[in-house]
Amino acid sequence: MTTGSPLPVPHAPRAEAVVIGASAGAVDALSVILPALPEGYPLPVMVVVHVPPNKKSIMAELFRNKCRVDVREADDKEPLAPGTVYFAPPDYHLLVEPDRRLSLSSEEPVHYSRPAIDVLFESAADAFGPALVAVLLTGASSDGACGLKAVCDAGGAALVQHPDEAAMPTMPRAGIAACPKASVMYLEQIAGHLRDLGRRP
Amino acid sequence: MDLDTVLDKTEDIELRLLLDAIYRRYHYDFRGYSMASITRRLRQAREHFGCRTLSQLQDRVLHDPAVLPELLSYLTVQVSELFRDPPYFRAIRERVVPHLRTYPSLKVWVAGCSAGEELYSLAILFREEGLEERTMFYGTDINPEAIRKAEAGVYEIERLPLFTENHRLSGGKSSLSDYYTAAYGAAVFDKTLRRRAVFSDHSLVTDAVFAEVHLVSCRNVLIYFDRQLQDRAVGLFKDSLVRKGFLGLGAKESLRFNAHADAFAEFARDERIYQKRGAS
Numbered sequence: 465m466t467t468g469s470p471l472p473v474p475h476a477p478r479a480e481a482v483v484i485g486a487s488a489g490a491v492d493a494l495s496v497i498l499p500a501l502p503e504g505y506p507l508p509v510m511v512v513v514h515v516p517p518n519k520k521s522i523m524a525e526l527f528r529n530k531c532r533v534d535v536r537e538a539d540d541k542e543p544l545a546p547g548t549v550y551f552a553p554p555d556y557h558l559l560v561e562p563d564r565r566l567s568l569s570s571e572e573p574v575h576y577s578r579p580a581i582d583v584l585f586e587s588a589a590d591a592f593g594p595a596l597v598a599v600l601l602t603g604a605s606s607d608g609a610c611g612l613k614a615v616c617d618a619g620g621a622a623l624v625q626h627p628d629e630a631a632m633p634t635m636p637r638a639g640i641a642a643c644p645k646a647s648v649m650y651l652e653q654i655a656g657h658l659r660d661l662g663r664r665p
Numbered sequence: 666m667d668l669d670t671v672l673d674k675t676e677d678i679e680l681r682l683l684l685d686a687i688y689r690r691y692h693y694d695f696r697g698y699s700m701a702s703i704t705r706r707l708r709q710a711r712e713h714f715g716c717r718t719l720s721q722l723q724d725r726v727l728h729d730p731a732v733l734p735e736l737l738s739y740l741t742v743q744v745s746e747l748f749r750d751p752p753y754f755r756a757i758r759e760r761v762v763p764h765l766r767t768y769p770s771l772k773v774w775v776a777g778c779s780a781g782e783e784l785y786s787l788a789i790l791f792r793e794e795g796l797e798e799r800t801m802f803y804g805t806d807i808n809p810e811a812i813r814k815a816e817a818g819v820y821e822i823e824r825l826p827l828f829t830e831n832h833r834l835s836g837g838k839s840s841l842s843d844y845y846t847a848a849y850g851a852a853v854f855d856k857t858l859r860r861r862a863v864f865s866d867h868s869l870v871t872d873a874v875f876a877e878v879h880l881v882s883c884r885n886v887l888i889y890f891d892r893q894l895q896d897r898a899v900g901l902f903k904d905s906l907v908r909k910g911f912l913g914l915g916a917k918e919s920l921r922f923n924a925h926a927d928a929f930a931e932f933a934r935d936e937r938i939y940q941k942r943g944a945s
C-alpha cells in the first residue's frame with residue numbers, strides 16, 4: 465500500500481483500457497472522475513456501478529451531458545472504442561472478451577450484485593493483462609477485491625480510492641487488503657492519473 | 666514474457682483442449698461460446714470438482730460420464746423467470762398478437778427455454794388472448810435437466826411473488842394463481858398449459874431447422890455465443906420463420922452486429938422484437 469500525496473504511480477506500460485467499480489456513493493465519486501476525461505481520450509473505460517435490478521438504467525443518461533467523452537450503456541458483442549465510457553446495464557454482468565469486445569451475461573449475482581465488479585475486472589485482466597488500469601471506488605461491499613487482485617496478478621495497475629475520502633470505505637479497504645500493491649489515491653488524483661494516461665505517447 | 670503471462674496462456678490452452686474434449690466425447694459444442702463467461706464458469710467448476718487445473722478437470726470428465734451433467738450446469742446459465750422483462754410480453758400481447766390472430770394455426774419456438782419459464786409465460790398469454798387452441802409450442806434446450814424441469818412445470822413457491830408481479834406488469838388479463846396449485850413449497854403449473862407444448866433437446870450450434878414457425882422467442886441465449894455462433898443461430902431462425910414471422914430477443918440483445926440483420930425489420934425496438942422481411 466502506498467499513501468501520501470504526490471506519488472510516483474506505478475502504472476502499466478501502455479495502458480490500453482480502464483475499468484472502474486463503484487457502489488454506494490458512486491455517483492458523487494464518478495462525477496469527479498468521468499468529467500475530467502478530455503475529448504479525444506484514447507482509451508475505452510468500462511464501469512460497473514451497483515444498481516438495483518429494476519431494469520431502468522440511468523447511469524449513462526446521468527453522465528452523458530457531464531462528459532466530454534462518449535457515454536453509453538454497453539451492448540452485447542460491441543467492439544471497444546477509444547474515448548468511450550461503457551456502463552454495465554442493470555441486471556447483467558459486463559465482461560470483456562479476449563478479442564476485446566464486450567459481452568453481457570445474466571449468470572448468478574456475485575456478492576448479491578448483478579452487475580458485479582469482480583466479473584468485469586477478472587475478465588478484463590484476462591483480456592488486457594498488464595495493459596489494464598483498474599479503479600476501485602467507494603462502496604459498502606467487498607465486490608471488486610478479488611477482481612482487483614486478478615488485475616494485479618496479471619501485471620495491471622490497481623488504483624483504490626482513499627478510504628478516508630470514500631463515502632463508504634468498506635470496498636476500498638477490501639480492495640487494499642486483497643491487493644496490497646494498489647495505489648491509494650484521492651479522487652482528484654485518480655482523475656488526474658487517468659487523464660495523464662491519455663497523454664502518454 | 667513474465668511468469669504470469671505464461672500461466673495465463675497455459676490456462677487458455679487447457680480451456681480450449683477441455684472444450685474440444687467435451688465436444689469429441691459428448692457432442693456438446695461450447696467451442697464458439699463467449700469465452701469470458703465460459704472461462705469464469707469453468708474456473709468455478711474446477712474449484713467445485715476440487716481440481717487444481719482445467720487439465721485435471723478434462724481428465725475427470727473424459728473418464729467419468731457421471732461428471733458431465735454437473736459440468737453442464739456450469740457451462741449453461743439457467744437463470745430465468747416467468748414473464749421476465751414484462752414490457753417484452755406486453756409488446757407480444759399488444760403488438761404481435763394482432764398479427765398472429767390472422768393465421769388459422771400457429772407454431773411458436775422458444776429456443777433456449779431453460780426450465781420452461783418463458784414457454785409457460787407465452788402459453789398463459791396465448792390462453793388469455795384466445796390463441797392457445799390453434800397453437801403448438803416447441804421448447805428446445807441443450808440441458809437435459811432443464812428440459813426435465815420444463816416438462817414438470819414445477820417452480821419453488823418463493824419465486825411466485827416475482828412471477829405474479831411480472832405477469833401483472835405484462836398486462837395479464839387473469840390472475841397467475843389461476844394457473845398453478847401450491848403444494849409442499851412448490852407451485853405446480855396447470856398440466857393443460859403444456860397439452861400443446863413439446864420440449865426437446867436441440868442445439869442452436871449443431872442442429873438444423875425442424876419446423877416452420879410464426880414466432881421465435883430466443884431470449885438471453887445469444888449473449889453466450891460469439892459472433893459467428895450468433896450468426897448461425899439467427900440464420901436458423903430466419904430459415905424457420907414464415908414470411909413476416911416474428912423474432913423476439915432478450916432485453917440487451919439485438920441484430921446490430923449480426924450477418925442476417927438485413928433479413929429482419931425492427932418491429933418493437935425497445936422490446937427487441939423483429940419481423941422477418943417479405944421475399945426481396
Ligand SMILES: C[S@@+](CC[C@H](N)C(=O)[O-])C[C@H]1O[C@@H](n2cnc3c(N)ncnc32)[C@H](O)[C@@H]1O
Pocket residue numbers: 570741742743744745746749776777778779780782783805806807808811867868869870871883884885886889915
Ligand atoms: C439464461 S437461459 C435463458 C432462459 C430464458 N430464455 C430466459 O430468457 O429467461 C439460457 C438457456 O440457453 C440454453 N442454451 C445454451 N446453449 C444452447 C444451445 N446451443 N442451444 C440451445 N439452447 C442453449 C441454456 O441451457 C439455458 O437454458
